[in-house]
Amino acid sequence: MAASLPKRTTGCIRFDMNTPLRTLYHFAFDPHSRLVRLALGEKKLAFEEAPVKYWEPTDEFLRLNVSGLLPVLVESYDHGRNITLCENRAILEHLDESAAEVRLWPTDPQERGEARRLVGWFERKFDYEVNALLLHEKMEKRLMGMGAPNLSALRAGRDALRDHLLYFESLLEARNWLSGRHMSYADFALASHLSVIDYVDEMNWDRYKHLKTWYMVVKSRPAFRPLLADTLPGVAPSAHYRELDF
Amino acid sequence: MAASLPKRTTGCIRFDMNTPLRTLYHFAFDPHSRLVRLALGEKKLAFEEAPVKYWEPTDEFLRLNVSGLLPVLVESYDHGRNITLCENRAILEHLDESAAEVRLWPTDPQERGEARRLVGWFERKFDYEVNALLLHEKMEKRLMGMGAPNLSALRAGRDALRDHLLYFESLLEARNWLSGRHMSYADFALASHLSVIDYVDEMNWDRYKHLKTWYMVVKSRPAFRPLLADTLPGVAPSAHYRELDF
Structure with missing residues (x-):
């Protein structure tokens, strides 16, 4: 066969x-x-x-x-x-x-390498420096029945998040998309991570002008809609989580 | 131009x-x-x-x-x-x-995915569960002038290493190469990690028959030679680190 x-x-x-x-x-x-x-x-x-x-x-x-x-x-x-x-x-x-009809790695080798570097960033840095503190305290502990957030861990997670956001803001100030001239997997990696942090109301968008503009564009793509409908039992989304204009 | x-x-x-x-x-x-x-x-x-x-x-x-x-x-x-x-x-x-004359991702999509999964294993699991304890205590602390190894961290690293080695042994019992029928980046990822652990004399090869046979093959490849000549200042390699037949 x-x-x-x-x-x-x-x-x-x-x-x-x-x-x-x-x-x-x-x-x-x-x-x-x-x-x-x-x-x-x-x-x-x-x-x-x-x-x-x-x-x-x-x-x-x-x-x-x-x-x-x-x-x-x-x-x-x-x-x-x-x-x-x-x-x-x-x-x-x-x-x-x-499924190469829509390619999400850029075709230019430098931009392609840059997109892969940024996707890796979330696994090797963001996960450990931000998610392991902020999402663990605000979301995972609830899911796992581990009680109230530890405030100093939460604070450390927020500090780390701010450093990461400033870095992404600096990239998006100089580029159309996170990895350069073309939308790529790197944009969806960043949007995925920020969307969860946004749900638990830890994103202060107004401090990051370029990041906010970029997120409005990514968030309004049809592929994003199912994520905006997700509900975490016992945790209401932030007021603006589902708004395309926030 | x-x-x-x-x-x-x-x-x-x-x-x-x-x-x-x-x-x-x-x-x-x-x-x-x-x-x-x-x-x-x-x-x-x-x-x-x-x-x-x-x-x-x-x-x-x-x-x-x-x-x-x-x-x-x-x-x-x-x-x-x-x-x-x-x-x-x-x-x-x-x-x-x-540089596709020598391809190190397998051509079969399942085996290719398996090789990528295994390369990722070292970044998302092995690094945190083994290297962050064992290599940190035995190598990094010396490099960074951080003093003697902490024995309980060392012990935890050795325990974690044993679990990982048993897993690789089980894969190599059933396969020619780590990701399947063909030599791939996954083999070089495993060999890279084990070679450093071997240098600091934390590999008990005789407990892992299939892994040892596989390592003898990988270690004897010409590409491996420069690694066997590496020297870490102040740390002598294990007795068998440079031996192809150990």
Whole structure:
């Protein structure tokens, strides 16, 4: 069966032509999951959602991704073959290789490298310097039943967030999009992270003029709509979370 | 000038045909830097070395990569254009796109995704669960003049290392190479990390039969030789660090 399917090639990688059924294992307020939802939305690729409570992963989920990290994208092809892609390094590259009608890595090699650097920033820096403090205290502790936020951790997270925001503001002052002249995965990585922080009302947009203008543009894209409808049980979104003009 | 150079294309990305002068900003015992040295060696790409003491980064280095993370690869082309690639997510993808004679991502999409998952493992898990304890205590503290290792941190690092090694052993029991049927960046990521741990004499190879056999194969590749000649001031390598048959 598989051998008789039509193939197309991108460089020397071969993909089956038929459209797979896609299932995204994700958590609505995990920023890394949001990045992939935005990428799928921008590429107009339909997908089923399989919500995962990453703080209490099931054995089924750990069999898919032993690290327990989100998100995981499973593509099921007609002939019974699955492709399982764990975490966004694998997912984003695969989507640009296999669903290349809308490309979200820039074509210029320098801008492409810059976009990859910025996507990595959120995994290697932002996650540890901001999310591990601010989101852990304001969101994760509630999800995990760990009690009230620790105020000094919260303060340290806010300080770190301010430094990161000033950096992004400086980039967006000089560029149309985060990685340069073209919209890329880097924009969706930043928007994903800020959108969760915005939900828990920790974004002071008025201090960051260029960032605010950029966010209004990204937020108004159709791919963003599902994220604005997400609800975290027990936590109301900030007053402006759903507003396109804020 | 630039417009008159011959071009070749990979998908829709355009690269100049002339060979750039490459400079790698790295630290000899940073595992992420070692991964890129191995990748460049496997692809037979010459490069100049610019050593960086990442624990006391210079302003010049921070201008190249504001995160302060290693490694950074700068490609200088004849017509004066530079491409600066920060950290291995950007570097490894760029090298497979632009120097595609030797490909280090597998061509099969599932195995390709698996290789990317495993390369990410070292950044999102191994670095925090093992290196931040074991290498920090045994190597970094000495480099930074921070005194003797903390024994309980060292013990926690060794425990975490054992869990990771058992996982890699289970993969290599079932596969020829770490990500499947083909040698890939994932093999060089694992070998880079284990080689540094081996230098500081924390690898008990005899407990991991499949891992040991695999490491003997990877270690004997010509690209590995420069790593075996590295010396960390004040720390002698383990007795078997340089032996191909250990």
